[in-house]
Amino acid sequence: xxxxxxxxxxxxxxxxxxxxxxxxxxxxxxxxxxxxxxxxxxxxxxxxxxxxxxxxxxxxxxxxxxxxxxxxxxxxxxxxxxxxxxxxxxxxxxxxxxxxxxxxxxxxxxxxxxxxxxxxxxxxxxxxxxxxxxxxxxxxxxxxxxxxxxxxxxxxxxxxxxxxxxxxxxxxxxxxxxxxxxxxxxxxxxxxxxxxxxxxxxxxxxxxxxxxxxxxxxxxxxxxxxxxxxxxxxxxxxxxxxxxxxxxxxxxxxxxxxxxxxxxxxxxxxxxxxxxxxxxxxxxxxxxxxxx
Amino acid sequence: xxxxxxxxxxxxxxxxxxxxxxxxxxxxxxxxxxxxxxxxxxxxxxxxxxxxxxxxxxxxxxxxxxxxxxxxxxxxxxxxxxxxxxxxxxxxxxxxxxxxxxxxxxxxxxxxxxxxxxxxxxxxxxxxxxxxxxxxxxxxxxxxxxxxxxxxxxxxxxxxxxxxxxxxxxxxxxxxxxxxxxxxxxxxxxx
Numbered sequence: 001x002x003x004x005x006x007x008x009x010x011x012x013x014x015x016x017x018x019x020x021x022x023x024x025x026x027x028x029x030x031x032x033x034x035x036x037x038x039x040x041x042x043x044x045x046x047x048x049x050x051x052x053x054x055x056x057x058x059x060x061x062x063x064x065x066x067x068x069x070x071x072x073x074x075x076x077x078x079x080x081x082x083x084x085x086x087x088x089x090x091x092x093x094x095x096x097x098x099x100x101x102x103x104x105x106x107x108x109x110x111x112x113x114x115x116x117x118x119x120x121x122x123x124x125x126x127x128x129x130x131x132x133x134x135x136x137x138x139x140x141x142x143x144x145x146x147x148x149x150x151x152x153x154x155x156x157x158x159x160x161x162x163x164x165x166x167x168x169x170x171x172x173x174x175x176x177x178x179x180x181x182x183x184x185x186x187x188x189x190x191x192x193x194x195x196x197x198x199x200x201x202x203x204x205x206x207x208x209x210x211x212x213x214x215x216x217x218x219x220x221x222x223x224x225x226x227x228x229x230x231x232x233x234x235x236x237x238x239x240x241x242x243x244x245x246x247x248x249x250x251x252x253x254x255x256x257x258x259x260x261x262x263x264x265x266x267x268x269x270x271x272x273x274x275x276x277x278x279x280x281x282x283x284x285x286x287x288x289x290x291x292x
Numbered sequence: 293x294x295x296x297x298x299x300x301x302x303x304x305x306x307x308x309x310x311x312x313x314x315x316x317x318x319x320x321x322x323x324x325x326x327x328x329x330x331x332x333x334x335x336x337x338x339x340x341x342x343x344x345x346x347x348x349x350x351x352x353x354x355x356x357x358x359x360x361x362x363x364x365x366x367x368x369x370x371x372x373x374x375x376x377x378x379x380x381x382x383x384x385x386x387x388x389x390x391x392x393x394x395x396x397x398x399x400x401x402x403x404x405x406x407x408x409x410x411x412x413x414x415x416x417x418x419x420x421x422x423x424x425x426x427x428x429x430x431x432x433x434x435x436x437x438x439x440x441x442x443x444x445x446x447x448x449x450x451x452x453x454x455x456x457x458x459x460x461x462x463x464x465x466x467x468x469x470x471x472x473x474x475x476x477x478x479x480x481x482x483x
Contacts, residue, residue, distance in 0.1 A: 042457075047420060049420075050421065050423045054421070060367040061367075062420075063353050063367035064352070065367075098356040101443060102441060102443065173482075177475055180396070181418075182395075184395065231479075235478045240396075240417060241396065241397065
């Protein structure tokens, strides 16, 4: 096994079994907030026990180990083909070890080959950057939360949502209402305003690479993030949709330019089992540092 | 705390109401998308498998073979139940289920079937795959492994003190309907 493969296998193992620190801190705050003795509080207690147990046993936090999404920032001239080949081998190995469920199915035949390898699986997003380091971020995004993602095309007459920030707010809060507990709340929203349909969703997922405690540098978006978070938590949907005070743990919103004719609001929902970690690698693929 | 041990009686299920915590000790059968479609379209259960009085768990576990070649469940939380809404009512009726465990709740047809046939929807905590896997004491059998693949197979599991909450009862009560209506009204005030 090469240094790179060992690094990626360790990245997969930890991402599947360990919740990032920023998410853990936010979950503990949410646990404190729920009223003792309610089923919402019991759900949060069980979630916290689960986080601790998964870390201790080095086993998946959630059995749905999700779509395997690699985001790679690499220097110009980096051999992306070789990286992808090694990453696929690491995914195969992680599946054999039970870090990942046999979770990838042929879309046409329904056949599960048990390897998590196939067209689009895993998925790679390569971005060239000026530095010499390689940063690999990994997101494991489960199907339950992916299914409650939504894309709105404004204006939306039924929602009374115009092409402005107030309209975006209505669309995003409608997505929260429709999701209820089905995406394993309390969740986190990644949102993109603008773009085409495909890049809108792609950018919305990239928002989920931000840490929960960061603040949006764009004042309008920062205000919208805080507003959506507070309003959603006033709706009484609560953990798992049981009713309660924590419906969302965070909201992250970005923008992409749009053509004049289109105005999409794309929303990716991340469950509480927010599996996202990252590493910095040296030129030989050895693990230098953990991101997050 | 009510302990449920399948086979469960009609009276025992009808005594449960929304909000009641329960623990299951005994046998659970997993079944999700492929199994529901197959059974609802007239497919037969494998010989010797009887779900009457039993509990179907919406779950696709992570299962590996240990060094001795025995199945070992390493993660086993619930999957989103609403995908089975087109099929669930018929399966409750035809196969005599007394309980369905999942997450996220189900719709009106399933709720009506619960009331008509004596069944309850038991909500497990989504994502809590480790805490719930710890409740599994044995893998008794697996069906449809080849046809449907590991996550979609029917796994016959022995569980001990598996925790869940009644969120849809056999009296027509649904926490999911109530929370949806209340949250919709709360949102309308804030728009």
